[in-house]
Amino acid sequence: xxxxxxxxxxxxxxGFAFLYLPIxxxxxxxxxxxxxxxxxxxxxxxxxxxxxxxxxxxxAAWVTLKVGLLSSxxxxxxxxxxxxxxxxxxxxxxxxxxxGMVYAPIVMPEIITGLSLLLLFIxxxxxxxxxxxxxxxxxxxxxxxxxxxxxxxxxxxxxxxEAALDLGCTPWDAFRSVTLPIIAPAVIAxxxxxxxxxxxxxxxxSFTTGxxxxxxxxxxxxxxxxxxxxxINALSTLIIGLVTVGILVASVVNKGALLGARNx
Amino acid sequence: MTSPWEDSNATPLIRIxxxxxxxxxxxxxxxxxxxIYPGEFFALLGPSGCGKTTLLRxxxxxEEATGGHVHIDGRDMAGVPPNERAVNMMFQSYAxxxxxxxxxxxxxxxxxxxLTKSAIAARVDEMLRLVQLEDLAxxxxxxxxxxxxxxxxxxxxxxxxxxxxxxxxxxxxxxxxLRQQTQFELMNIQAKTxxxxxxxxxxxxxxxxxxxxxxxxxxxxxxxxxxxxxxxxSPKSIAVASFIGDTNILExxxxxxxxxxxxxxxxxxxxxxxxxxGNALAVGxxxxxxxxxxxxxxxxxxxxxxxxxxxGIVEDIAYLGNVSTxxxxxxxxxxxxxxxxxxxxxxxxxxxxNRSVWxxxxxxxxxxxxx
Amino acid sequence: xxxxLIAIPYLWLLALxxxxxxxxxxxxLSDAALAIPPYTPTLALDEGWQSVREFLSQLDLENFVFLGxxxxxxxxxxxxxxxxxxxxxxxxxxxxxMAYAMARAPRRWQPALIMLVILPFWTSFLIRVYAWIGIxxxxxxxxxxxxxxxxxxxxLALLNTNVAVHIGIVYTYLPFLVLPIYATLERLDESLLxxxxxxGCSRTRAFWSVTLPLSRPGIIAGCLLVxxxxxxxxxxxxxxxxxxxxxIGKVLWNEFFANxxxxxxxxxxxxxxxxxxxxxxxxxxxxxxxxxxTA
Numbered sequence: 001x002x003x004x005x006x007x008x009x010x011x012x013x014x015g016f017a018f019l020y021l022p023i024x025x026x027x028x029x030x031x032x033x034x035x036x037x038x039x040x041x042x043x044x045x046x047x048x049x050x051x052x053x054x055x056x057x058x059x060a061a062w063v064t065l066k067v068g069l070l071s072s073x074x075x076x077x078x079x080x081x082x083x084x085x086x087x088x089x090x091x092x093x094x095x096x097x098x099x100g101m102v103y104a105p106i107v108m109p110e111i112i113t114g115l116s117l118l119l120l121f122i123x124x125x126x127x128x129x130x131x132x133x134x135x136x137x138x139x140x141x142x143x144x145x146x147x148x149x150x151x152x153x154x155x156x157x158x159x160x161x162e163a164a165l166d167l168g169c170t171p172w173d174a175f176r177s178v179t180l181p182i183i184a185p186a187v188i189a190x191x192x193x194x195x196x197x198x199x200x201x202x203x204x205x206s207f208t209t210g211x212x213x214x215x216x217x218x219x220x221x222x223x224x225x226x227x228x229x230x231x232i233n234a235l236s237t238l239i240i241g242l243v244t245v246g247i248l249v250a251s252v253v254n255k256g257a258l259l260g261a262r263n264x
Numbered sequence: 265m266t267s268p269w270e271d272s273n274a275t276p277l278i279r280i281x282x283x284x285x286x287x288x289x290x291x292x293x294x295x296x297x298x299x300i301y302p303g304e305f306f307a308l309l310g311p312s313g314c315g316k317t318t319l320l321r322x323x324x325x326x327e328e329a330t331g332g333h334v335h336i337d338g339r340d341m342a343g344v345p346p347n348e349r350a351v352n353m354m355f356q357s358y359a360x361x362x363x364x365x366x367x368x369x370x371x372x373x374x375x376x377x378x379l380t381k382s383a384i385a386a387r388v389d390e391m392l393r394l395v396q397l398e399d400l401a402x403x404x405x406x407x408x409x410x411x412x413x414x415x416x417x418x419x420x421x422x423x424x425x426x427x428x429x430x431x432x433x434x435x436x437x438x439x440x441x442l443r444q445q446t447q448f449e450l451m452n453i454q455a456k457t458x459x460x461x462x463x464x465x466x467x468x469x470x471x472x473x474x475x476x477x478x479x480x481x482x483x484x485x486x487x488x489x490x491x492x493x494x495x496x497x498s499p500k501s502i503a504v505a506s507f508i509g510d511t512n513i514l515e516x517x518x519x520x521x522x523x524x525x526x527x528x529x530x531x532x533x534x535x536x537x538x539x540x541x542g543n544a545l546a547v548g549x550x551x552x553x554x555x556x557x558x559x560x561x562x563x564x565x566x567x568x569x570x571x572x573x574x575x576g577i578v579e580d581i582a583y584l585g586n587v588s589t590x591x592x593x594x595x596x597x598x599x600x601x602x603x604x605x606x607x608x609x610x611x612x613x614x615x616x617x618n619r620s621v622w623x624x625x626x627x628x629x630x631x632x633x634x635x
Numbered sequence: 636x637x638x639x640l641i642a643i644p645y646l647w648l649l650a651l652x653x654x655x656x657x658x659x660x661x662x663x664l665s666d667a668a669l670a671i672p673p674y675t676p677t678l679a680l681d682e683g684w685q686s687v688r689e690f691l692s693q694l695d696l697e698n699f700v701f702l703g704x705x706x707x708x709x710x711x712x713x714x715x716x717x718x719x720x721x722x723x724x725x726x727x728x729x730x731x732x733m734a735y736a737m738a739r740a741p742r743r744w745q746p747a748l749i750m751l752v753i754l755p756f757w758t759s760f761l762i763r764v765y766a767w768i769g770i771x772x773x774x775x776x777x778x779x780x781x782x783x784x785x786x787x788x789x790x791l792a793l794l795n796t797n798v799a800v801h802i803g804i805v806y807t808y809l810p811f812l813v814l815p816i817y818a819t820l821e822r823l824d825e826s827l828l829x830x831x832x833x834x835g836c837s838r839t840r841a842f843w844s845v846t847l848p849l850s851r852p853g854i855i856a857g858c859l860l861v862x863x864x865x866x867x868x869x870x871x872x873x874x875x876x877x878x879x880x881x882x883i884g885k886v887l888w889n890e891f892f893a894n895x896x897x898x899x900x901x902x903x904x905x906x907x908x909x910x911x912x913x914x915x916x917x918x919x920x921x922x923x924x925x926x927x928x929t930a
Contacts (some may be wrong), residue, residue: 008736012748015733016757019755019809022766025776029769038774089641098641102646107860109867109911111884112904115891116655123658139651142644173710200759207891214795217761224761224874228768236762243758252752254749326829346832347840359830363848372844373834424834 001072009241030233037228047234057235060219067130067215071137072194078138079194080187082197087153088101102257105143113140115209121208128210136208137198144197145190192250196243267491268301269477274610275338277302277428277460278323283332285318285484292318294484295332302427303582305461306470310606311507317356320430320482323462329512337427347376354425356433358417360405366416367392367401373424388515391419394453410443418450420536431463447473468508472496480504500542505554512600514553518545518632528553528633530602532596538571539630551634559629560602562590562615563622570624576600577606578619590615594622637710650893656908657797660725660884663698663901677822693926698902707886708903712910714881718797718872719865723858729805735846737813738820756810764803766875771799771875783859795877803871804861859918861909883907 025242030048034041051057082102089095105113117136160182164174180187202217208213224232268274276299285293292315300306308316313349321327322334325346325584334341346353350605352373361367369393374384395415405413414434421429434450435443451474454461465471471478472492479489480503488500499505502513514537516528526541528551539553556571566572576592579599583606590602602623702708737748755763763830770776771793778790809845823846831841869884876882891900 004736004740008739009835011732011736015729015736015809015813018729018749018806022760022763022770022806023755025765026762030856036774037769038772038776072679078644078647085644086640089637092641094645098645098648101652104915105652107690107911107915109864109865109869109884109907111867111869112659113652114909115887115900115904116659117651119649119662119897120655120659135651139647142647154819163665191680196757197922200761201760217759220765221870221874223767225766228765228772230764233769236765238760239762239809240758242827244754247750247754247757247853257746324829324833326832343836346829347837351833353830353833355826355830356825357826359824359826361827361830361845361849363851372831376835376840420830420834497649 006102012198014139017102027237027240028232030230030237032230032233035230037233051231051238054231057216058213059217060201060214062212063130064216065153067133067205068135068198069212071134071198072131072191074134074194074253075141075194076137076145076187076191079142079190080149080183082146083149083153087150102143102146106147108139108152110201110203111207114204117204118207128208128213130213131210132210133205133213133215134210135200136204137194138205141194144193145187148190148193149183151182156182159161165250188250192246199239267476268304274301274551276300277304277337278462279333279335281333281335282317283319283322283329285315285322285335286330287325289432291484293329296484296486298479298486298489300460300462302460304465305451305474305476307475307478308462308481309468309471309478309507310466312466315484316466316481316483317432320353320462320464322430323428324351324430325349339434344401350420350423350426351428351430352436353430354421356436357548358405358413358437359371359610360416361414362405364404365401366405366408366479368398369405369416370423372420374559375426384517391423392420392443393458395419397410410437411446414438414446418453421452422459425457426459428460428462431461433464433466435465436468443470450474472508480507482507488534498540498542498631498632499554502552502554502635505631505633510557510601510603512555512557515631515635516553517549518549520547520549521545525627526633532598533574533594535574537630539632540626540628542631542633545632545634550635551632553630553632555625555630557601558587559591559605560600561624561627562592562602562604563624564619567624568621571627573622573624574600574628575622578615578621580617581615590621592621600633619628659901660905663897663905665698666698666897667917686832686836689733699906701899702902702906708883708906709879711818711881711883711886715866715868715883716910718800718804718882719862719868722801722808722865723862725801726805726812726859726861727854730809731816733809734813734816734853737817738823745821749814752810752817752839760807761870763807763875764871765829767803767806767822767875768794770930771802794875797876797880799875800872800880801865802883803875804865804868808861808865814848814855815860816848819850824850826880856918856921859916863914863918866911867907 002136029037031042031043032040032043033044033046039145082098085092086095086099086102093097114136117132117139119126121132125183127131158181160178164178169177199217201215202221204219205215206218209218220235223229277299278300280296280298280300283293283296283396284291294315294321297313298567308319310316310498318327322329323336323341325344325348326631329342336349340350345578353408361372364372367388370388374387377386380432385420387462388401389398393524395418397412397415397419400408400412405416408416415470418434421431431450435446437590438446447470463474472495473525475489475492477489478495480487480495482503482583490498492556496508499508505511506513509614514530515532516530516537516539518528519525519536519546523541524546525538527538528538530537532554537553545551553615561567561570566575574594576594579593581591585606590604592600594600596619600623656788686865689818727797733752737745737752740748745755768775772778772788773792773794775794778787779792781787782790793802828841829843831845832838836844836923867887868882872882872885873888874882876885887900888894
């Protein structure tokens with residue numbers, strides 16, 4: 001067993017301390033009794049109580065959840081299709097443009113994507129609200145889904161599908177009983193990514209939403225412009241907790257799914 | 265001219281003295297002692313996991329021995345890192361740098377020496393000529409065929425004119441035909457550059473073709489070190505005999521020996537056989553006798569002039585073109601193998617299945633060993 | 636079946652990604668007007684070819700001229716590029732050693748280490764930026780700690796400066812850089828390092844002449860994944876930066892939401908896109924390369 005050099009141990013320790021210390025401080029101070037976020041005045045869950053009474057936050061959370069679920073499902077379907085089109089479509093006309101459009105939104109500044117979608121909705125006269133945010137989120141997260149699923153498809157052994165066809169499956173049967181179970185972990189990972197991207201997004205939602213649909217990030221952003229508040233710390237802790245549990249569960253399920261696929 | 269290993273005045277280039285290597289609880293090398301002389305083409309032969317690659321990496325400086333000493337050219341190599349050894353290695357995967365051209369790969373080691381730019385260029389050209397890749401100097405490794413890559417790896421390792429070149433399964437990645445052709449190329453280059461080669465291989469034919477001496481290894485130990493002829497004809501143990509080629513094994517009890525020849529009672533046939541003792545054998549000791557199939561003569565009539573003979577029934581015949589292999593069932597149920605050249609076309613009824621035949625072999629073909 | 640598979644995502648992206656850019660371009664070429672929508676469309680396609688000709692003849696670059704004349708915009712673009720460049724270099728300095736150490740860590744730890752790098756990336760971006768307010772403010776944890784150990788006697792003004800923006804960028808974009816570099820380092824054949832050592836390199840020398848050049852694709856991809864989105868970054872400069880932090884994302888946001896000058900905002904976006912086209916194409920090139928290597 002090779003041992004790690006001291007330099008490597010230091011790099012990892014410093015790197016992970018840098019990544020996790022701010023989050024840790026945030027969580028700790030969410031249990032602070034004081035109104036002043038940076039001065040510790042004893043343990044309390046007071047801010048969680050106040051948070052749960054805050055109608056505006058609860059409404060925003062509901063809107064965000066709705067947008068997240070709808071847009072991630074649409075994005076997963078579109079992204080998986082796009083991944084198949086790129087991996088299996090062969091050479092079709094406009095392929096270069098297509099793959100360009102798939103990769104560009106990943107690095108495109110959100111502010112440009114947001115602005116351009118808003119101008120589209122205005123020129124088409126579409127009223128802005130939950131629906132437009134869902135369209136916007138589905139568009140930009142489908143690209144992430146596509147990248148995740150493509151990566152899995154590129155390592156997929158096509159002879160498995162050929163074997164299924166040889167054993168009497170129709171192409172659809174082969175897809176359902178062989179291809180889908182094998183790429184399922186990637187599809188689930190893509191969906192999870194799309195869902196969290198949607199929950200997380202401030203800029204695109206700010207452009208494409210209307211007064212009726214304020215998402216949680218928009219609400220959080222407008223209150224942190226006024227400075228730190230213990231209520232936001234409590235909200236952040238809840239979100240971090242939920243996401244962490246979600247990711248850990250997903251990674252366990254994913255590993256199970258992978259093992260299952262290997263065993264059968 | 266006597267070979268250096270038979271000359272008591274010759275100084276070995278490499279002295280490996282009771283070297284042990286453990287990885288955690290696994291012992292990869294167990295008290296290995298070995299001398300390798302300048303100019304040798306030395307093969308480490310054995311099944312995978314026998315410790316041969318560990319021994320090679322130990323010589324290269326990539327592993328540190330747990331116990332014992334390695335001397336190269338009279339110097340104790342303990343604690344000397346690979347970059348300070350006058351030893352180069354040709355890696356099993358070739359380990360060609362994908363970001364450098366063929367010429368860049370060959371020049372890589374030279375750039376770490378005190379050579380001038382023009383001297384490096386001249387040496388690179390010389391190496392390219394040596395491996396006949398003059399036209400491909402500007403190519404990147406991924407643009408080469410397997411055989412070409414192998415030659416670049418060889419040129420790179422030889423560029424610094426090392427005293428010792430270590431080759432880890434150098435032909436393992438090539439297909440069979442190319443492998444045979446390359447064996448001779450390697451031997452030519454070794455002779456031309458007069459470098460000591462230590463090669464690791466699991467292919468006995470490869471070791472037999474190329475090596476001046478072979479060390480047969482198993483389970484971290486060296487079983488026998490000898491020339492290819494002696495390894496094949498005078499194995500010192502059953503393990504070596506059966507690793508190097510097919511063999512018939514007879515069990516018995518030694519009933520007479522004068523050191524030069526011996527007789528034993530072949531247990532399953534209850535008859536005396538003669539052979540040459542490979543180890544010192546005491547009368548009454550259990551022993552085994554190995555007989556190579558190509559030494560076994562097959563006849564219809566009893567060859568009364570042969571001391572070692574046995575009767576049986578042909579069970580099947582494998583026709584391999586130049587030779588045929590006969591499996592003959594003896595009266596105790598065991599199967600004996602005989603192999604003979606097909607000099608004339610076989611007549612169908614000459615040696616058919618179920619024919620009763622006699623097998624016989626001379627005393628010199630039988631080697632009697634401890635079990 | 637195959638056609639449908641290609642057509643649906645294709646049309647979706649055309650309609651919701653490419654067409655909107657056309658609209659942005661069109662509005663950037665229109666006059667500002669006060670009404671909502673606050674632009675007068677210069678191109679009315681339903682009036683046919685005549686209007687196209689008219690449109691082309693009066694093609695209006697006035698918004699771009701305006702951008703060129705007002706130093707604010709040039710300064711904002713230039714300062715965005717500077718901030719993005721400096722923070723990409725800083726992220727690389729933190730991220731490369733991490734990626735390297737991860738790739739060298741014992742195999743069985745590696746999935747957990749990757750998980751640890753990815754986990755913050757899944758938690759809210761906004762929250763992670765917000766976390767730094769509490770650390771960097773005058774009464775923040777960092778100043779408290781530095782005052783307590785006596786390193787300083789006046790709190791450092793960190794929040795609302797470019798320093799805070801740089802820290803925020805390095806912090807939030809670190810996983811984007813670590814993962815691609817880790818991926819190339821993890822694939823690196825260790826016998827190449829043995830070979831370099833065998834040919835006379837010290838460990839350090841082997842790193843510079845073999846490991847670093849071979850991890851270049853990962854470094855390029857990772858740096859572009861930081862550099863490109865940071866140029867247009869809005870959240871970090873507006874939460875952690877000060878009034879003098881000039882970044883084009885902030886300017887665009889203000890132009891759009893505060894000044895409600897949509898044509899100028901669109902022109903700002905078009906110019907930003909032109910600035911980004913080369914790095915985006917570089918990124919796509921490197922992404923394609925990587926796919927070919929893995930295939």
